[in-house]
Amino acid sequence: MTTPRFQVQNLSLERNGRPVLRNVNMMVAVGEIVCLLGPSGSGKSSLLRCLNRLTEPPPQTIFLNAQDITTIDVLALRRRVGMVFQKPALFPGTVADNIAYGPQLDGRTLTSDEIIELLTLADLPPDYAQRLTSELSGGEAQRVSIARTLSNHPDSLLLDEPTSALDPAARRHVRETIEKLRQELGLTVIWVTHYMEEVLEVADRVYLLLDGRIADEGDPEHLLGPESHHKTAEFAAGHLE
Amino acid sequence: MLENFPLDQLSRIVAALALVFLAAIISRWQKLDLEKDILTASVRAFIQLIAIGYALTLIFAIDNPPAILFLLTVMTLIAGYTSGKRGRGVPHSGRVALMSISFGAALTLGLLVALGVFKFSAQQIIPIAGMVIGNSMNVCSLVMGRVRDEVNGRAPEIEAALALGATGRQASHPYLRAALHAGMTPIVDSTKTVGLIQLPGAMTGMILAGASPLEAVQLQIIVMYMLIGAAAFTGLAAVWLTYRQFFTANQQLVLPSL
Structure with a gap:
């Protein structure tokens, strides 16, 4: 069996004395797209933030390519495991400034060809490089934030509801961009979403979180199929809010 | 040490107190409800500054x-x-x-x-x-x-x-x-x-x-x-x-x- 990209083992987490994650176990294979589902406050974002140590997980609970992530240099880990947030949170300046930011931290200067290549990967025209970030639409800004994350050449992407603030057309465009990236770059993707059409279209596997626990896990067609009695189907039908 | 306090200054302070009373009267007249605060602040300032005056006199003397x-x-x-x-x-x-x-x-x-x-x-x-x-x-x-x-x-x-x-x-x-x-x-x-x-x-x-x-x-x-x-x-x-x-x-x- 090949080494999984991510392995989460008995991960429990508390915040202000309140349990946020309870004994979570999860496995994500290389090149897989896994969707995390669950009601608000169920722990999806907390789990995602542990994977790049924006929140510190306990030692020996999360492994990246079989290595405990708490033993990896945290800045190097975050370059390998990129993250796209619900809000694009672009920095003031041009699109090119934003895309060049990550490599610059690592002492590398991107050439204009490299910036255009990253824009193309994120489905943005080359002339967007010199646009000011304040002039972009929500969907464009989110695709710039994807290009900005890709500039570090990550092998995995954590997506924290990146389409939830977008209109349906922009949402579809971002979704198609991510799918294309998985195919072209072989990225492993862990995606927090609450759109079922997104799950059915992109997910190889699904984990359902309820109250900090993994309540369901499996193939989305199976879990969300018409005859399904799984908790994921109940959640999709709005019975588990 | 009190005999060292320059009394001519004290009479000037008392005279300046007239301004505080006028401020308190304005507060009462305009219903600002600040009279008590004005008077407390004035008394506190008097006591604090006299105290620091004596403390400084002492410290300057020790030096x-x-x-x-x-x-x-x-x-x-x-x-x-x-x-x-x-x-x-x-x-x-x-x-x-x-x-x-x-x-x-x-x-x-x-x-x-x-x-x-x-x-x-x-x-x-x-x-x-x-x-x-x-x-x-x-x-x-x-x-x-x-x-x-x-x-x-x-x-x-x-x-x-x-x-x-x-x-x-x-x-x-x-x-x-x-x-x-x-x-x-x-x-x-x-x-x-x-x-x-x-x-x-x-x-x-x-x-x-x-x-x-x-x-x-x-x-x-x-x-x-x-x-x-x-x-x-x-x-x-x-x-x-x-x-x-x-x-x-x-x-x-x-x-x-x-």
Whole structure:
């Protein structure tokens, strides 16, 4: 069996004395797209933030390519495991400034060809490089934030509801961009979403979180199929809010 | 020691009290409900200032370095405590304020003495320290509040930068500049307009005490320069110590909302 990209083992987490994650176990294979589902406050974002140590997980609970992530240099880990947030949170300046930011931290200067290549990967025209970030639409800004994350050449992407603030057309465009990236770059993707059409279209596997626990896990067609009695189907039908 | 109190000054104070009573009457007439506060504040100011007057007389008479250092320490502790209370929402704000003010004030006063601008005597150092520490306290409160607001308001951008491999310092750097700017602006602005809009306290005091205006302005120029230095030193220390309270050693942003 090949080494999984991510392995989460008995991960429990508390915040202000309140349990946020309870004994979570999860496995994500290389090149897989896994969707995390669950009601608000169920722990999806907390789990995602542990994977790049924006929140510190306990030692020996999360492994990246079989290595405990708490033993990896945290800045190097975050370059390998990129993250796209619900809000694009672009920095003031041009699109090119934003895309060049990550490599610059690592002492590398991107050439204009490299910036255009990253824009193309994120489905943005080359002339967007010199646009000011304040002039972009929500969907464009989110695709710039994807290009900005890709500039570090990550092998995995954590997506924290990146389409939830977008209109349906922009949402579809971002979704198609991510799918294309998985195919072209072989990225492993862990995606927090609450759109079922997104799950059915992109997910190889699904984990359902309820109250900090993994309540369901499996193939989305199976879990969300018409005859399904799984908790994921109940959640999709709005019975588990 | 009471017999040393200049009684002719006391009669002037009593005369000036007429203004307080007039203010209290206006408050009652306009239903501002401030009469009690006005009277309490006036009594407190009288007692506090007379007490510090006697304390200073005593310390000036002793005039030995440990006594001066003791008084400077007490002043700094009070300033740190006051500024720390203003920094609500900044973890360990009291410690941050005390360290920033101590650093800014010690460096400023140390340089003034080392450069021979003032002697390390009670009569020179204590009034000067009062101005430096008071100014540092204001700068520190401003900077801590601004860093807190910037870090809270810019949390999405800061986390985006952290997720790209930035350290806490790199991620918050653009917003820290704004905080230091905010802390230093008041003293820079008042230095620009000094003498044009109002005569500052030290200068007014010297002129009222009989010094020539040219002597008074010399001291005032030194005071303004020293306050700019104190603001820069304290502001820099406060920015550096405050932002660090919001990040862990593993470059994670710590906010109650996260």
